[in-house]
Amino acid sequence: MSFSALGLPKYLVQALDKNNLNNPYPIQEQAIPAILNKKDVLGIAKTGSGKTASFVLPILANLENQPKLKDRHIAVLILVPTRELALQVNDVVDVFSKNLPFTCKTMAVYGGTSVNVQMKTMSNVSVLIATPGRLLDLISSNAVHLDEVKTFVIDEADKMLNLGFKKELDEIIALLPTKKQTLLFSATLNPNIESIQRIALNNPLIIHIASDENSVELINQTAYAVSPEKKGPLLRHLIVSKNMQQVLIFTSSAFQADAVATKLNHNNIQARAIHSKKSQFARTTALDNFKDGKLRVLVSTDILSRGIDIKFLPYVINYELPRSPKDYIHRIGRTGRSENPGEAIALVIPDDQHHFNVIQKKMKTMVELIDAKELDI
Incomplete structure (x- = not known):
């Protein structure tokens, strides 16, 4: 199966070709069409299985022709557990954003760096990648607002919970609009993930590609x-x-x-x-x-x-x-x-x-x- 067969627009397929990405991984084959159709998704697949592109590509496609939001009101929020992952996801978004026929400002925010600099550069951001603590800092300073978020992603959810972000997650979810698309991705499925699923997801497509979770054959x-x-x-x-x-x-x-x-x-x-x-x-x-x-x-x-x-x-x-x-x-x-x-x-x-x-x-x-x-x- 090709990426074009999944329903992605031509400009994103061209971006994939430029980066020598020709064949979708199993998680991408199932997640991309569902996300393009604005469906909630729970994706369980091991790291290195292509999860990031499986949500970044359709999210960018869905931003086309979306009405402009008020300043400091973001359309897409992607939560991640660590600074390194925030930067990595931001890099993936940047790679595919270069071919977009519309303006899409992306930003990664995380602790360990000046919150004031992040506050000043928050203007007109469409896609925000954030660690939970720094996001709450920015919200408390009115630097960003979540009431118009159209798509909410929790990436590496199991890692986020293992690091003790349950309270922050609950606070953030409470600030989001009821009507939105929610995507939850994790390497493992456990009771904590299932509890978030019940709170955050609405009739999701469940994709479970974890049968080889412990596979180390390569x-x-x-x-x-x-x-x-x-x-x-x-x-x-x-x-x-x-x-x-x-x-x-x-x-x-x-x-x-x-x-x-x-x-x-x-x-x-x-x-x-x-x-x-x-x-x-x-x-x-x-x-x-x-x-x-x-x-x-x-x-x-x-x-x-x-x-x-x-x-x-x-x-x-x-x-x-x-x-x-x-x-x-x-x-x-x-x-x-x-x-x-x-x-x-x-x-x-x-x-x-x-x-x-x-x-x-x-x-x-x-x-x-x-x-x-x-x-x-």
Whole structure:
């Protein structure tokens, strides 16, 4: 099936062609026609499955010929859980907005940067991408109004709830008009998502493409049994011996992310840490440089385990295991995306062995465990 067969206008199909996007993913095949027809949608699909384009494309198409709203009254509100995801969604909207035959101003707002600057540039925005806390700040300052929103999107809803945004979500939903189109997208379906669905969605089309939620078949997985004091040397040995030029490393804390990055740099392996305690400028710069291949190693907390699309990422290393098996799957899911193979490596200390067995059981995949003592490090 082609994108044109889904009912998208010619100018958006041309934008897709320019970006070498020719065949829609399953979530896009089902969501795009429904959203074009102004139907509410609940979409459940794993990260990396094309969810963002599945709502951005029809939303932009539906904005054509829409009456102009009063200043600071937005037509489309897209809620996301993190700054990084806000910027990513904004980038997707920008890519497809270039071909629009009408004016569509888009803006991403999030914490960690000046609210005053965002207030001043809010004028005539049609599509607003926002994190919940910053959106409420702007509403309280009368910088933006939600009473004319035509389309409301909650993206990565499960992540948003896991981060404790339930109260903010309730406040925002209460400010929206009753008559609107609502789109809810999530990587998983759980009771919290179902409760939001009942409150926010009106007779939605339910799209559930999550049967392969734990699918890791495109990821070559390896684990190394290592003592805690040998983790650093083993990490450096793997990066050098495998000639890794783009590797994402996950740690359990901001402190550990900084420590790992510092040690790598001291050993002439270019690395930067990214976590919630970094400034937005530092986070954006590090991520952009990493995506562009200008930075060899990015060391992160779980801030990057969901919702960030890094195309063709070849390596992910779990320097420390996450508490949840699902978080492990989301972490390694940064590689092996969109039909591109990748390699995931876990460093497993003795205290982690039982937990790693649980993770493997959840994935329904046994991972080869190599004794680091056999390596010349």
